[in-house]
Amino acid sequence: MDLSAEFKRWKAQCLSKADLSRKGSVDEDVLEIVQLLNGQEQFFTTSSCAGRIILLDGSINGSEVQKKNCCWLLVTHKACVKDDVIVALKKANGDAILKFEPLVLHVQCRQLQDAQTLAVRSTHSLEVPLSHQGKLMVTEEYINFLVKIANQKMEENKKRIERFYNCLQHALEKETVSTTSHPKEKVNSSYSRKKKRNPEKARGKRVTKENDKEVENNDHDDPGISVTIFPEDY
Template identity: 25%
Template structure:
């Protein structure tokens, strides 16, 4: 009996140490301006639950990315990224000034969060709440002695090579901004959950 209690106690102290480290790293990243401002309220809300801790996040973004589909992801380079809605002028100016060698892609990417849960019941509870909030893309990505790692991601996305686009940038930017607005509504909905 003492042994099993000792193992449980050790697992929770490992969790507490891991969680405290992650919270400190997040606080440092926030103070250095390395965290997307609009996702900070959600991160803080999730971190109020002692059985959870956020590991990484992105609020969602509009991106111009140099990328060659014939090569690996390692060859991609961010040319321009905005974690907000953009103007047609911003995008057209960025396109006009692009001098990279890789084909340029226009992308809209949804929010993404990585969260660690203390144990499987906490992970399942998190996933249940996530799905009730309307987020369908997510799941357990890995299990370690002291935690389960979860990924949660929005579904709003768009990607195409700039050279192949023949439409109106005004219409495309309006669509991208609408997608960012929907992404923002999803994040706000997640903020209202009692994690």
């Protein structure tokens, strides 16, 4: 089987599908990154989110917030307003959680060394319980404090998106020059040396698990490698 041809066919098939996200389109702040990746023959995106502040009403299982079967009381990809959170909390019947989630990209890569170019992750997030069984557990003053923190993270997230785009663009240009200037064996040898590095020291650059569970429509027959990107140091 010609894996390159199969990857190209699968890429065209996936990119032609309708956007099934809640919004139904790519977020404006991450559009340039998505277009840049999809313009490369070795990558394509399967889903993305530029970052968001959300208020969920559901339940907590231990320390894990369950998104499935939760009611989305509030979601915004921009700065949040305290009064909007207060109004949304009045609709909560379970355990309401205020969350900030940074940029996330799910990217399918043709080969493992292509994934090595991309994979980074971050802890730039926020997750705080506000109510239990419909009863508000914090003060309005504390909610105001949390909203300010979430908005600060959203602003920082936008800066990181811009830095990540610039660094990704530079990395892809450098990779193109390297590929055309050196034999394929040297590229593989370079990757082997990188692979031996201590993963704890490779801060901000880490290959995630293959076949990421969050990537929809991914099975064992699909070509390529899946990575999830959470920009941190860019």
